[in-house]
Amino acid sequence: MAKPDAVVRKNRVAAIVVAGLVVTAVGSTIAQPRKPLRFEISFPASLRPTPLDGRLLLVVSTKNDKEPRLQIGEALDTQQFFGVDIDGLAPGQTAEVDESAQGYPRDSLAEVPEGDYYVQAIVNVYETFHRDDGHVLKMHMDQGEGQHWNTSPGNLLSEAKKIRVERSGEAIRIELTRILPPITSPKDARYVKHFRIESPVLSKFWGRPMYLGGVVLLPEGFYEHPNARYPVMYYQGHFKSSFATPVEFREQPPTPELKDDDRTLAEYSYKFYQDWTSGRLPRMLIVSIQHPNPFYDDSYAVDSANVGPYGRAITQEFIPYVEKTYRAIGQPWARVLTGGSTGGWEALALQVFYPDLFNGSWCDCPDPVDFRAYQTVDLYKDKNAFWMDSQWKLVPRPSTRQTDGLLISTLRDDARLEATLGSHGRSTEQLDIWQAVYSPVGSDGYPQPIFDKQTGAIDHEVAEYWRQNYDLRYIMERDWKTLGPKLVGKLHVKVGTSDTYYLDRAVHMLEDFLESTRQPGRGPYYGGDFEYGPYQPHCYSGDPSVPVKISRLTINQRYMPQMAEWMVRTAPKDADVKSWKY
Numbered sequence: 001m002a003k004p005d006a007v008v009r010k011n012r013v014a015a016i017v018v019a020g021l022v023v024t025a026v027g028s029t030i031a032q033p034r035k036p037l038r039f040e041i042s043f044p045a046s047l048r049p050t051p052l053d054g055r056l057l058l059v060v061s062t063k064n065d066k067e068p069r070l071q072i073g074e075a076l077d078t079q080q081f082f083g084v085d086i087d088g089l090a091p092g093q094t095a096e097v098d099e100s101a102q103g104y105p106r107d108s109l110a111e112v113p114e115g116d117y118y119v120q121a122i123v124n125v126y127e128t129f130h131r132d133d134g135h136v137l138k139m140h141m142d143q144g145e146g147q148h149w150n151t152s153p154g155n156l157l158s159e160a161k162k163i164r165v166e167r168s169g170e171a172i173r174i175e176l177t178r179i180l181p182p183i184t185s186p187k188d189a190r191y192v193k194h195f196r197i198e199s200p201v202l203s204k205f206w207g208r209p210m211y212l213g214g215v216v217l218l219p220e221g222f223y224e225h226p227n228a229r230y231p232v233m234y235y236q237g238h239f240k241s242s243f244a245t246p247v248e249f250r251e252q253p254p255t256p257e258l259k260d261d262d263r264t265l266a267e268y269s270y271k272f273y274q275d276w277t278s279g280r281l282p283r284m285l286i287v288s289i290q291h292p293n294p295f296y297d298d299s300y301a302v303d304s305a306n307v308g309p310y311g312r313a314i315t316q317e318f319i320p321y322v323e324k325t326y327r328a329i330g331q332p333w334a335r336v337l338t339g340g341s342t343g344g345w346e347a348l349a350l351q352v353f354y355p356d357l358f359n360g361s362w363c364d365c366p367d368p369v370d371f372r373a374y375q376t377v378d379l380y381k382d383k384n385a386f387w388m389d390s391q392w393k394l395v396p397r398p399s400t401r402q403t404d405g406l407l408i409s410t411l412r413d414d415a416r417l418e419a420t421l422g423s424h425g426r427s428t429e430q431l432d433i434w435q436a437v438y439s440p441v442g443s444d445g446y447p448q449p450i451f452d453k454q455t456g457a458i459d460h461e462v463a464e465y466w467r468q469n470y471d472l473r474y475i476m477e478r479d480w481k482t483l484g485p486k487l488v489g490k491l492h493v494k495v496g497t498s499d500t501y502y503l504d505r506a507v508h509m510l511e512d513f514l515e516s517t518r519q520p521g522r523g524p525y526y527g528g529d530f531e532y533g534p535y536q537p538h539c540y541s542g543d544p545s546v547p548v549k550i551s552r553l554t555i556n557q558r559y560m561p562q563m564a565e566w567m568v569r570t571a572p573k574d575a576d577v578k579s580w581k582y
Contacts, residue, residue, distance in 0.1 A: 038097065219580070301346040340555070341365050
């Protein structure tokens with residue numbers, strides 16, 4: 001590495017050389033003004049006969065290993081894309097993506113060099129919601145895919161084409177030529193059942209039919225023991241179409257053609273099936289909740305001014321349906337919660353907000369449980385979400401890291417990615433769902449921003465609303481005298497010390513408070529436990545040798561015996577602790 005003074009001298013020499021080249025090239029001629037770059041996108045009436053609302057996304061890629069729409073993300077090798085809103089775009093009309101369009105990772109088309117690119121356009125289609133608070137919103141509704149703009153059924157897209165991008169002054173024209181097809185619903189099997197119910201409270205809130213779905217894993221002997229009633233483990237997490245995927249409940253041993261990671265996943269999946277059907281695991285129901293909504297693939301399982309009364313819908317509609325239909329015991333002592341990441345926060349939040357309804361939360365790598373550690377931001381004291389600042393220095397706030405500490409993404413990167421995917425908090429990504437769940441409704445009907453996506457400036461009035469309503473550590477500390485007795489022994493939290501998204505910071509803060517309940521006058525003592533995996537990433541299994549992507553399987557096998565023992569130990573005297581033990 002060159003020393004600083006050598007770098008300065010080198011840069012000065014380079015500047016002189018470049019200046020000389022410019023003079024030589026231009027001579028006595030006047031430099032031509034730079035022509036802006038722009039694209040025009042349209043669709044024919046034969047594809048869709050009616051006008052279109054949505055977010056138009058244009059992807060510009062240097063790679064052709066898969067369609068450009070599948071090459072966008074927070075990773076270092078992401079390709080470039082741009083986004084603009086379209087409102088009532090009619091067949092044959094054109095929508096323009098020009099240098100004013102929001103972009104990621106580069107901010108503007110002005111920063112895209114001329115050259116050959118693989119280009120593809122896609123429209124994330126919006127529908128109009130007439131919410132019962134009087135606001136009218138245009139948003140994308142999940143179509144069974146889990147809120148993925150690049151695969152959602154009904155979205156319009158163009159074919160990926162190699163195009164010469166030049167600043168000729170002429171618009172580059174692209175036509176949307178196809179619509180993504182519907183997704184085939186998974187079928188029931190012996191152990192795995194699926195259901196979908198309309199939620200009256202959510203339908204009223206959103207002004208159109210809204211549904212909750214579920215996937216139920218039945219215990220071995222469910223059909224042969226019709227008089228048995230079962231405890232339930234409610235699993236929270238991102239949308240999954242089924243429990244019966246090749247990587248989660250495999251009824252056949254791995255086949256010879258599977259190699260490497262695929263084979264490892266299959267082996268663990270088959271082992272879980274064997275443990276489940278052999279009696280090595282307690283006879284329980286595992287229930288996965290599906291609650292995608294216009295903001296995300298998951299509601300965060302609480303009542304929210306923007307997302308709707310999902311806490312009520314889950315506890316008053318979903319759970320009674322499950323427990324009646326699938327012969328659950330149906331009493332609070334026989335309900336436990338688990339989940340990781342988003343699901344980890346939900347598993348803890350449901351236990352805190354409904355302490356009399358559940359009998360324990362085993363949560364893994366939860367999303368921020370203390371907003372003093374909103375990843376790497378203190379929302380109450382910091383002024384800016386993008387920069388750690390002082391009088392003379394600005395340091396970007398990281399958001400994503402590798403286990404060796406190397407930085408993958410900053411909060412400013414994440415905010416620009418989401419701003420490109422959707423305005424008004426409609427990206428259906430992580431920062432926007434936190435904002436939608438925790439914020440009050442803004443004057444335009446969309447969530448009131450917690451920080452400005454262009455500057456990073458934090459709105460501390462919104463942060464205070466977050467604190468009073470959704471900061472789990474703050475709420476527990478504020479209400480511990482009445483809430484604490486209902487949570488004793490029920491809180492179990494696990495996280496890696498190198499959590500990919502810095503979520504271990506908030507977990508430490510939560511533990512600090514809960515351990516303080518040992519002190520005289522602060523009780524009752526919470527009586528739970530915290531586990532930290534040294535140098536482990538987001539949602540590790542507890543065993544460093546187990547790949548993170550299959551942690552859910554090993555977590556089930558690890559936690560279920562603990563859950564069953566706890567439920568039996570805390571059950572009322574007349575409780576059914578035997579019919580499910582066969």
